[in-house]
Every structure is written in C-alpha cells, then in structure tokens.
Amino acid sequence: MDHQFDFLVIGSGIAGLTFALKAARDATVAIVTKKDKLETSTNYAQGGIASALGPDDSFQLHIEDTLKAGDGLCHEDVVEKVVRSGPDRIRDLVTFGVAFSKSRTDEAFFDLGREGGHSRNRVVHAEDMTGRAIERVLIEAAEANPNIHIFEDHLALDLIVQHDSLRLGTTPLKQHQQCWGAFIFDSKAREIHTFMAHATLLCTGGAGKVYLYTSNPDVATGDGLAMAYRAGARLANLEFVQFHPTCLYHPQAKNFLISEAVRGEGGRLIDRRGNAFMEKYHPMKDLAFRDVVARAIDTEMKRTGDDCVFLDITHRDPAFLKQRFPNIYSKCLSLGIDITRDPIPVVPAAHYMCGGIATNLAGETSLPNLYAIGECACTGLHGANRLASNSLLEAAVFSHEAARCCTERLEAWRRRRFPAVSAEAFPFDAANGNQNEMVLISHNWDDVRRLMWNYVGIVRRDKRLRLAQKHMAQIWLEIREHMPNIQLNSDLVELQNLALVAELIIHCAIARTESRGLHYNLDYPQKDDIHWRKDTVIQRGPYGDPVVQGLAW
Incomplete structure (x- = not known):
C-alpha cells in the first residue's frame, strides 16, 4: 500500500511531535512509531529543559556552561541560537498545555533546578517526570489534529532515495539524490508499505541499547542513524557516547535513572564505606560535568572492587524529597530503598548519543529533503559532551526551525510529482x-x-x-x-x-x-587542539565501507 503525505515523521518523542504540531497548520503529517506512541526516550526523561530564566542568570552564562561542557567542539553559532531561543520554546510548550513545576515561594515563576555543569539554577521541570508531562500533552494535541495521522507498530526499514544522473549527451555530469520517504513495516499486519513525503524527518532518538547497561528504553536501537548512513547521509562525532553517572543499581530495576537533579539538590556520591570522593576529581565535586563524574565512579569501582557507589541525599528534609522526587522516591521505596534514610546504589550507564546525523541550523542533513531532529541528530550543540537538560531544549528549538523551513518550501515541493515506488522494491x-x-x-x-x-x-x-x-x-x-x-x-x-x-x-x-x-x-x-579540535565525520564510501574524516562540517 502506498501512502502520500506532505511530511513523514519517524518517531513520536518531543522532536517529532513538536514538528508535526507546528507543520500541520498548513500540511498533512504522518507520524510512524515502531511501538506504542508513548514508548519514547522523551517519556522517560526526568530532569527538565535548561533555559536562562532566573534573575541571576543570563544567556551568556548558559552559553559559557554549554561550551565548557562541550570541551572545545561545540559550534558556537548553534549554541547561541539554541540558548537564546530557549524561553520562546518553553512558552510554546506551556501554550500546548505542559504544566511545569512552579516556585515554592512564588507561583508566578517556574521552580528552577540545577544539574551538573550549570553555574545557575535554570532547569525547568515537572517534578521529576518532565518528559512524561511533555509527551502526554503533545500526544493529546497531535491526536486532536485532523492533519496528523499516527501509525503505531510501524517500523521504518529504510529511506526511499531517488538517484538522478544528469548528463550532457552521453556524458554523465553528476548524480543527484534526494529522499522521498521510507519503506515502513506494519509489524501487526506483517506488510511493507511505502510512505511517500516531500520531506522526511528522522526523530528516532538515540542508540543506548548498543551497550549492555543503559538508561534508555528498548526502542533506542539507533534506527535513524543506521537508515541515514545507508542512504548516504553524513554522520558526525559518534565516539562521544554520554554515560549517565547514576543509574539505579538493583537486580529488579531495569534502566531506571536517578536524575542528576538529585545531585543538584545536594546529593553526594559516596563509596560503600561512606566516603565522599568527587572532590578528588573536580572542583565542582558532585556537580561536575557528566563525563568527569562517570569516569570518577568507574575509577572508584575498579579501585575498590565494589559493584556500585551510592548517592546520598538523606540530609535533606524527607517532605521536600517526596515532593521534589515523587517518581524516584516511589520507585526506590518499591525496591526497599527509602531515599530519605538510605543512600541509593548507582552505577554509570549508556545514556545519550552526543553525535548523530549531521545537520544545519534548520535540521537539514546532507541528503536533500531529509531532516534529523533530537538525539539522532548532531547539530553542533553538544560538542564532546552534552550539558545536562540541553537535549529537550535542542529538540524543541530544532523542531521549530525545521517546521518553519519545511513550511516555507511546501508550495514549491507540492508542484513535484512523487516517483513511482513499490513496496516490492524493498529486498526482503x-x-x-x-x-x-x-x-x-x-x-x-x-x-x-x-x-x-x-x-x-x-x-x-x-x-x-x-x-x-x-x-x-x-x-x-x-x-x-x-x-x-x-x-x-x-x-x-x-x-x-x-x-x-x-x-x-x-x-x-x-x-x-x-x-x-x-x-x-x-x-x-x-x-x-592542534589536530583534533574538529568533528569526526563518517559517511558511507563508494564501495560501502565507512569513510572517516576530521573536518568542520
């Protein structure tokens, strides 16, 4: 069966949903998701969205913190664009209906938390379940929009790429290729369909399941990265995999994250003997950047032979902890850990891909008509290490920019004819x-x-x-x-x-x-810095093998 839409969005997290809601004002949008529409990394995000909203904060401070975290590889124009767009994109989410937590002293303002690497409290959150609050509001809005069509249990197999050779007589001049949609597998009906679109948006999330231990949901298998690579698009900085320092260590807990906000509220990392150790590794101690904290924990575990370390926040008021971290409190309590009295056993786990499909400021990839937004994209914001809570911000900003870009081009795109492609063309x-x-x-x-x-x-x-x-x-x-x-x-x-x-x-x-x-x-x-203050760009070579270059893309 052949489906035709203006835009095809692969993935139903914050990136895909935000794009769809903004683009569907003037266009038809298909959202395909390989599992249930709520099964996304967004839905599991605990921390929040970083933005300079506090009276003691500024765009410049947020920019400086992001650049420090990125360790010399952030693209400064991207950082400035994303940081300065933050307040507007948070207002968009509030307009959609997201209820962020308000200040305990003045409900006219957001409650701003702090996480590792931030010099100010600037993390807007919905208790400790920010992603869930965003996901449900956006899904509800998408389901109410007649121009948006959601296809659950539909797995994207590969992109549909058309190759056109331009010739002068019999002499080939160059080959032009562009994306026209994707082959999609309906896993319930066991049928392959073609979804044709003027623009295709990969919003497929990360690839945490490539590692044995991860905070990611089971759907994070790098599908967008793999499809883009096979189609010939450029990828960048895949060596920069962020390991979250504090994943709950318990045999009955699968992939449960202990938010960095716990350390932001005063939690300290200690070993089994109760000794705090982060002061040995960084002046910011427990609020150091994630790469520093993850390596410190890894070093301590190897030094002592222990299976985990502990995150201790028992010195804070129990009522405050139950209010600030209701999800973490209830999950730990169900496993016999009372975070108001017991340190939490934690270990590092693969958490976030800082590299991905290389894009520009509008989310465009090197393959015409293909966009990438969210964790599957490498926009230049994160550099060599993502600053905490910059990921949801990035998704909100780039989905807005991609929707604007695609909408502006839609009239011209609609004058083109879709190529004739059958699902039988897929090789399986x-x-x-x-x-x-x-x-x-x-x-x-x-x-x-x-x-x-x-x-x-x-x-x-x-x-x-x-x-x-x-x-x-x-x-x-x-x-x-x-x-x-x-x-x-x-x-x-x-x-x-x-x-x-x-x-x-x-x-x-x-x-x-x-x-x-x-x-x-x-x-x-x-x-x-002399040889490697540049991005690692990888692309499929003419013979199918990966070609790696270090360059500014």
Whole structure:
C-alpha cells in the first residue's frame, strides 16, 4: 500500500511531535512509531529543559556552561541560537498545555533546578517526570489534529532515495539524490508499505541499547542513524557516547535513572564505606560535568572492587524529597530503598548519543529533503559532551526551525510529482522465512552489547578498540549468513541497525587519537587542539565501507 503525505515523521518523542504540531497548520503529517506512541526516550526523561530564566542568570552564562561542557567542539553559532531561543520554546510548550513545576515561594515563576555543569539554577521541570508531562500533552494535541495521522507498530526499514544522473549527451555530469520517504513495516499486519513525503524527518532518538547497561528504553536501537548512513547521509562525532553517572543499581530495576537533579539538590556520591570522593576529581565535586563524574565512579569501582557507589541525599528534609522526587522516591521505596534514610546504589550507564546525523541550523542533513531532529541528530550543540537538560531544549528549538523551513518550501515541493515506488522494491519478504531461528538474533544482539560495554566503554584503549573491530566483523558475517533465512521482524531489523551503529562508533573512536569530553583513551590521555579540535565525520564510501574524516562540517 502506498501512502502520500506532505511530511513523514519517524518517531513520536518531543522532536517529532513538536514538528508535526507546528507543520500541520498548513500540511498533512504522518507520524510512524515502531511501538506504542508513548514508548519514547522523551517519556522517560526526568530532569527538565535548561533555559536562562532566573534573575541571576543570563544567556551568556548558559552559553559559557554549554561550551565548557562541550570541551572545545561545540559550534558556537548553534549554541547561541539554541540558548537564546530557549524561553520562546518553553512558552510554546506551556501554550500546548505542559504544566511545569512552579516556585515554592512564588507561583508566578517556574521552580528552577540545577544539574551538573550549570553555574545557575535554570532547569525547568515537572517534578521529576518532565518528559512524561511533555509527551502526554503533545500526544493529546497531535491526536486532536485532523492533519496528523499516527501509525503505531510501524517500523521504518529504510529511506526511499531517488538517484538522478544528469548528463550532457552521453556524458554523465553528476548524480543527484534526494529522499522521498521510507519503506515502513506494519509489524501487526506483517506488510511493507511505502510512505511517500516531500520531506522526511528522522526523530528516532538515540542508540543506548548498543551497550549492555543503559538508561534508555528498548526502542533506542539507533534506527535513524543506521537508515541515514545507508542512504548516504553524513554522520558526525559518534565516539562521544554520554554515560549517565547514576543509574539505579538493583537486580529488579531495569534502566531506571536517578536524575542528576538529585545531585543538584545536594546529593553526594559516596563509596560503600561512606566516603565522599568527587572532590578528588573536580572542583565542582558532585556537580561536575557528566563525563568527569562517570569516569570518577568507574575509577572508584575498579579501585575498590565494589559493584556500585551510592548517592546520598538523606540530609535533606524527607517532605521536600517526596515532593521534589515523587517518581524516584516511589520507585526506590518499591525496591526497599527509602531515599530519605538510605543512600541509593548507582552505577554509570549508556545514556545519550552526543553525535548523530549531521545537520544545519534548520535540521537539514546532507541528503536533500531529509531532516534529523533530537538525539539522532548532531547539530553542533553538544560538542564532546552534552550539558545536562540541553537535549529537550535542542529538540524543541530544532523542531521549530525545521517546521518553519519545511513550511516555507511546501508550495514549491507540492508542484513535484512523487516517483513511482513499490513496496516490492524493498529486498526482503515480510511474509516468508524461518520463525524458529530467533536464538541467532538474541545471541548476536547480546554479543554486540557486551562487546561494546567491555571494549568501547567509558575508558578506552587502542588495543581494545581494534579487537572490537575484529569481533564486529565476525558478528556481521553471522548476521549476513542467517539474515536472509529469517522471517522479517522488528528484532532482526533492530539487530542490523544496532550492529551498524556499533561498527560506526568503533570507527570514529579509533580515528580520534586524543582524549576529549566523553572519549577517553588511555593511549592518548591528553587533549590535542592542534589536530583534533574538529568533528569526526563518517559517511558511507563508494564501495560501502565507512569513510572517516576530521573536518568542520
């Protein structure tokens, strides 16, 4: 079946929903999401949105904090654009109906929290469930809009790219390609459809599931990154994977994050013997940047042999903790941890991709008519390390800019004819294949995640990176061998995407011969501004192999 819309949005988090709501004033928008529409990274975001709103704050201070966190790789024009747009984009969310927490002393103002790396309290939040508050309001607004059509349980397989060779007589001059939509798998009906659109927006979130331990939901398998790479778009800075320092350590807790706001409200990291240790690693102590805190915890765990460290906020008033962190309090209490009396056991976990699909200030990628917004994009805002709570801000700003850009071009785009593309052009059959070999998928999935955790984690070495590269080559041999014989399903598609993103991360990590931000290599422990104050750009080469360059994009 062929679907035609003005815009195709892949993903239903804050980036995709905000774009859809703004673009649907003048256009038809399809939102496809591979699971339930609420199953997004946005929905799990606890912290909030950073913006300079306090009387003691300024745009310049927020800009300076972002640049310090990014460790020399932030694009300053992007940082300034995003920071200065913050108050307007927060007002947009309030207009949609998001109820942010108000100040306890004056309800005319927001309650502004502080997180690691921020020099001022500037995090707008909805208690400790900001993402959930945003997601539900935006979904409700999208469902009420007749121009927006939401397709749940629809998995994007690959982008539809048209190649046009321009010729002078018989001489080829150049090849032009552009994106026209995507092949989409309806996992319930087991059918492949073509979704044609004048502009396609990848809002697919991150790739935390490439690591064994992550704060991300199960849907974070790097689908957008993989599709964009296969289509020929440029990606950047994939070596910069942010590990959140404080994921709850408990056998019955899966991927539960302990918000950085807990440290912002005075929480201290201690070892099993009750000793605070962050003062050894940074002057900002427990409010240091995430890369510093994650490495400090990793170092302490290796030094002591302990399985975790602890986050202690028991010195704060119990009533305040229950009001400020109701979600964290109830979750921990259900596991026998009373955060008003007990330190919280925590470990670092893969949390956020600071790299992604390279875009400009409007979210445009290097492939015409393809946009990327949110965690799957590399806009230049985060550099080598994301400042806490800048991610939802980035998504809100770039979805606004992309909607403006696409709307301005829509009239001209509508004068073009969609190319004739059939779902039969997709190389895999959705109906046939063996259903009894899923063990092969789960085995390879586990191999990829363990390999990345052990060899391409918080602290790296050249030898481990090279071994990871060799192991990935073997895993790919197995995937290619059994892939054609297994009936098409979401696990198989996600495995391919996960393995590809893992391979690209390894290539970028090998290329960057220095330590900067989230990329820490013991063989190159120093930062090298002379040779590496530039982005790591990776693109599919003419023979299918990744080509890595260090350049300003």
